[in-house]
Amino acid sequence: MNFFSKMFKVTQLSTIRMIVLFYFCAVIVSMALLSLPIFHNEGVQLSFIDLLFTSVSAISVTGLTVVSTSETFNAAGSIALAAVLQFGGIGIMTLGTLIWLILGRRIGLRGRELIKIDQNRTSFGGIVKLLINIFKIVLLIELIGTIILSTYFLNYFDTWQEALLQGFFGAVSATTNAGFDITGSSLQPFAQDYFVQFVNMILLILGAIGFPVLIELEELIRKKSIGINPKYNFSLFTKLTTITFFLLILAGTILILFLERNGLFFADKSWHEKLFYSLFQSVTTRNGGLSTMDMNEFSSPTLVMMCILMFIGASPSSVGGGIRTTTFAIMVLTIYNFAKGKTSVKVFGREIEQEDIIGSFIVITTAGMLCVVGIITLNSIETFSLLSITFEVFSAFGTTGLSMGITPYLSTPAKCVIIVLMFVGRIGIFSFLFLLRSIGTRESYHYPKEKVIIG
Amino acid sequence: MNFFSKMFKVTQLSTIRMIVLFYFCAVIVSMALLSLPIFHNEGVQLSFIDLLFTSVSAISVTGLTVVSTSETFNAAGSIALAAVLQFGGIGIMTLGTLIWLILGRRIGLRGRELIKIDQNRTSFGGIVKLLINIFKIVLLIELIGTIILSTYFLNYFDTWQEALLQGFFGAVSATTNAGFDITGSSLQPFAQDYFVQFVNMILLILGAIGFPVLIELEELIRKKSIGINPKYNFSLFTKLTTITFFLLILAGTILILFLERNGLFFADKSWHEKLFYSLFQSVTTRNGGLSTMDMNEFSSPTLVMMCILMFIGASPSSVGGGIRTTTFAIMVLTIYNFAKGKTSVKVFGREIEQEDIIGSFIVITTAGMLCVVGIITLNSIETFSLLSITFEVFSAFGTTGLSMGITPYLSTPAKCVIIVLMFVGRIGIFSFLFLLRSIGTRESYHYPKEKVIIG
Ligand SMILES: [K+]
Ligand SMILES: [K+]
Numbered sequence: 001m002n003f004f005s006k007m008f009k010v011t012q013l014s015t016i017r018m019i020v021l022f023y024f025c026a027v028i029v030s031m032a033l034l035s036l037p038i039f040h041n042e043g044v045q046l047s048f049i050d051l052l053f054t055s056v057s058a059i060s061v062t063g064l065t066v067v068s069t070s071e072t073f074n075a076a077g078s079i080a081l082a083a084v085l086q087f088g089g090i091g092i093m094t095l096g097t098l099i100w101l102i103l104g105r106r107i108g109l110r111g112r113e114l115i116k117i118d119q120n121r122t123s124f125g126g127i128v129k130l131l132i133n134i135f136k137i138v139l140l141i142e143l144i145g146t147i148i149l150s151t152y153f154l155n156y157f158d159t160w161q162e163a164l165l166q167g168f169f170g171a172v173s174a175t176t177n178a179g180f181d182i183t184g185s186s187l188q189p190f191a192q193d194y195f196v197q198f199v200n201m202i203l204l205i206l207g208a209i210g211f212p213v214l215i216e217l218e219e220l221i222r223k224k225s226i227g228i229n230p231k232y233n234f235s236l237f238t239k240l241t242t243i244t245f246f247l248l249i250l251a252g253t254i255l256i257l258f259l260e261r262n263g264l265f266f267a268d269k270s271w272h273e274k275l276f277y278s279l280f281q282s283v284t285t286r287n288g289g290l291s292t293m294d295m296n297e298f299s300s301p302t303l304v305m306m307c308i309l310m311f312i313g314a315s316p317s318s319v320g321g322g323i324r325t326t327t328f329a330i331m332v333l334t335i336y337n338f339a340k341g342k343t344s345v346k347v348f349g350r351e352i353e354q355e356d357i358i359g360s361f362i363v364i365t366t367a368g369m370l371c372v373v374g375i376i377t378l379n380s381i382e383t384f385s386l387l388s389i390t391f392e393v394f395s396a397f398g399t400t401g402l403s404m405g406i407t408p409y410l411s412t413p414a415k416c417v418i419i420v421l422m423f424v425g426r427i428g429i430f431s432f433l434f435l436l437r438s439i440g441t442r443e444s445y446h447y448p449k450e451k452v453i454i455g
Numbered sequence: 456m457n458f459f460s461k462m463f464k465v466t467q468l469s470t471i472r473m474i475v476l477f478y479f480c481a482v483i484v485s486m487a488l489l490s491l492p493i494f495h496n497e498g499v500q501l502s503f504i505d506l507l508f509t510s511v512s513a514i515s516v517t518g519l520t521v522v523s524t525s526e527t528f529n530a531a532g533s534i535a536l537a538a539v540l541q542f543g544g545i546g547i548m549t550l551g552t553l554i555w556l557i558l559g560r561r562i563g564l565r566g567r568e569l570i571k572i573d574q575n576r577t578s579f580g581g582i583v584k585l586l587i588n589i590f591k592i593v594l595l596i597e598l599i600g601t602i603i604l605s606t607y608f609l610n611y612f613d614t615w616q617e618a619l620l621q622g623f624f625g626a627v628s629a630t631t632n633a634g635f636d637i638t639g640s641s642l643q644p645f646a647q648d649y650f651v652q653f654v655n656m657i658l659l660i661l662g663a664i665g666f667p668v669l670i671e672l673e674e675l676i677r678k679k680s681i682g683i684n685p686k687y688n689f690s691l692f693t694k695l696t697t698i699t700f701f702l703l704i705l706a707g708t709i710l711i712l713f714l715e716r717n718g719l720f721f722a723d724k725s726w727h728e729k730l731f732y733s734l735f736q737s738v739t740t741r742n743g744g745l746s747t748m749d750m751n752e753f754s755s756p757t758l759v760m761m762c763i764l765m766f767i768g769a770s771p772s773s774v775g776g777g778i779r780t781t782t783f784a785i786m787v788l789t790i791y792n793f794a795k796g797k798t799s800v801k802v803f804g805r806e807i808e809q810e811d812i813i814g815s816f817i818v819i820t821t822a823g824m825l826c827v828v829g830i831i832t833l834n835s836i837e838t839f840s841l842l843s844i845t846f847e848v849f850s851a852f853g854t855t856g857l858s859m860g861i862t863p864y865l866s867t868p869a870k871c872v873i874i875v876l877m878f879v880g881r882i883g884i885f886s887f888l889f890l891l892r893s894i895g896t897r898e899s900y901h902y903p904k905e906k907v908i909i910g
Contacts (some may be wrong), residue, residue: 203477300835304831335821335888338814358812362790362793362816363789365816380754380756386842
């Protein structure tokens with residue numbers, strides 16, 4: 001064990017505090033960067049709270065905006081913002097994975113093997129390799145995305161510079177699931193362009209599906225290409241998160257189609273338009289935050305349902321937020337197994353640890369309470385409808401970035417509430433709870449156990 | 456082990472099904488009873504769905520009404536309705552306790568001792584004694600309540616018959632936490648009468664605090680009166696549920712006062728009026744469903760907060776519904792202990808069982824999902840505001856009976872949704888999940904455990 005990993009073991013807790021501190025610093029640096037007048041369009045004046053809001057939204061890759069990105073930032077500013085998103089997105093993937101290593105958890109058998117940690121010992125070399133690996137994969141995805149989108153955007157924009165900027169920003173915003181746009185109205189200009197939507201969905205999914213999944217996939221492709229190990233075993237984590245991820249997208253699409261079957265917006269649309277609107281908006285609730293239509297076009301039940309989807313969010317160790325797919329999957333599996341009278345939770349020939357079950361429920365209930373407190377607080381300082389406030393709160397906690405349009409009109413205290421929600425949603429409920437923890441208190445005494453009536 | 460208890464052990468599961476079946480029958484019998492024309496005022500025509508709704512509401516002592524009780528039922532009808540409430544209320548207390556015995560759980564050390572069950576063996580004698588004990592205590596409380604209220608109501612009503620009927624119905628409705636009223640507007644006529652409110656709050660609390668608490672209290676009083684055993688140890692259950700119960704009432708009162716500080720309704724009220732309005736409405740969210748004011752007078756954040764209070768509900772083994780106080784307490788204690796880095800949940804010198812922790816979380820999350828599905832469904836078939844629908848759903852699931860006034864105007868499908876919510880809220884999430892269980896499947900094989908990333 002070298003010094004670095006030793007320090008990790010000793011100050012496990014302070015390391016999580018350090019990561020939170022790191023986020024704070026990242027916000028301050030991006031505030032400084034985004035406040036530079038050279039990045040602004042002429043005549044733009046950003047207030048302190050709007051600058052803070054924009055920076056937290058960018059670092060947490062949420063995508064809620066109090067000022068129009070395209071009206072505020074010039075071309076250079078857009079590139080600077082893309083850099084912040086890049087930094088936020090990659091930081092989140094890396095730090096999200098690191099937190100789990102620090103907590104002495106493995107990312108699953110294969111992940112553990114890949115990042116060269118043996119028996120909970122985190123080696124410095126392994127971490128550096130992990131960071132580089134994440135960096136390489138994300139950059140590769142973004143590069144391919146930029147090339148495809150920029151080339152295609154030559155049809156839409158007059159100059160190749162504009163097409164390149166739009167393609168580059170779009171690819172970065174989609175891959176990091178940032179939800180920012182420089183079109184001025186998200187992906188609404190491409191509501192009829194299935195190709196742009198398709199590329200965006202692929203990028204959104206690659207960003208939100210989780211880094212361990214990408215690395216296992218990369219290994220599979222590499223092994224397949226040199227013709228060895230045709231029987232590849234994905235880790236439990238990869239199976240669980242991927243299936244949950246796609247089931248959520250499928251369920252979201254079907255529910256939107258069903259709930260909007262008599263809706264005004266879908267009334268004059270063809271079946272493939274309905275399908276693409278539903279599919280894209282379902283994918284975007286995983287964490288993307290981009291949209292091909294105005295959220296206010298949806299009816300109230302659809303929007304409530306989308307709140308739940310945003311609350312669940314993306315895979316762990318991805319750029320996404322929310323309670324995470326695995327947490328939700330473990331909850332559903334536990335309830336299902338309980339209802340079937342089973343004493344353990346089995347899935348894909350593996351058993352879920354009791355510790356992870358309780359952990360999942362802690363995350364869900366804490367997150368739920370946090371959102372309810374957020375809703376009541378916003379509701380008591382703003383006059384917007386309960387629905388738009390609820391939507392805003394779940395979008396902020398899930399770092400999704402969808403909005404019914406109230407964000408720019410929030411008062412300063414309300415903006416602060418959303419900032420806190422984005423920040424906690426970003427660092428995650430576990431890190432949030434860890435912040436409250438005092439160092440080194442493992443109690444060694446026990447009381448007699450006594451049952452109580454519940455339910 | 457006699458035949459009865461043996462049958463219990465063997466058909467644990469079918470017993471829960473039997474209890475659910477019993478509720479079904481109780482609903483049908485009360486439908487037959489309440490449909491009798493001799494109980495109706497002249498010219499009243501009850502539709503099938505309204506009769507079903509009223510019966511489920513009465514048997515589950517919820518108190519949501521689609522027809523005005525005072526306009527529909529005559530004096531004899533009111534007494535018949537009181538009998539149904541009585542039957543529902545006592546049935547719930549008894550069956551709620553029985554379910555826990557059937558599940559092989561003890562009501563706490565003292566409860567177990569009191570109802571003479573040794574080592575999970577439920578004796579028939581013990582059960583009969585328990586039933587009689589519950590019956591005696593409830594009747595005693597109602598008798599005292601009726602005498603006090605009727606005597607006092609002589610000031611309000613012209614004839615002693617009317618005062619007696621109002622006092623009797625009021626005492627039964629309050630003790631069983633039924634929330635029905637024959638005043639036509641709940642306790643609003645007594646909004647300035649602190650004595651009536653005080654008596655009602657005592658009755659509501661006695662009904663909702665849980666039968667094991669009452670029986671331990673009764674034992675304490677009895678022992679104190681004959682001068683023995685001055686150091687009495689309450690069970691963990693009694694301590695946990697009672698403290699949570701009163702903390703919720705306190706928190707509710709303070710939050711209403713705080714959230715309504717600038718509200719229109721409180722603007723012209725004195726401090727003691729504000730206090731009593733807040734206190735009574737906080738007590739009533741435990742499960743009472745009576746109110747001294749129109750819910751629409753409250754601002755939106757207060758109503759959202761009250762939804763949470765109704766969701767939590769009353770103590771287990773009481774006439775109340777919701778997820779129950781102990782479930783909520785265990786969740787809070789688990790999250791608190793996790794945040795403090797503790798590995799076990801300790802309270803009052805006892806440790807909470809892992810099984811109860813997971814059980815609590817299962818109840819909370821299943822209930823939460825059920826309510827969200829209810830909200831989305833109602834929202835898609837009705838045009839009422841999201842707030843009044845949310846309030847109605849939580850009130851139905853918590854069997855609270857408070858409403859923002861939309862109940863009579865619900866369409867038939869919407870009424871069916873509320874009926875299902877009242878029914879499930881009544882039988883409880885555990886029984887609900889048990890219904891899905893197939894008999895005798897305890898698996899004996901195990902898979903290797905594998906960790907996954909959550910949160
Ligand atoms: K986002
Ligand atoms: K009630």
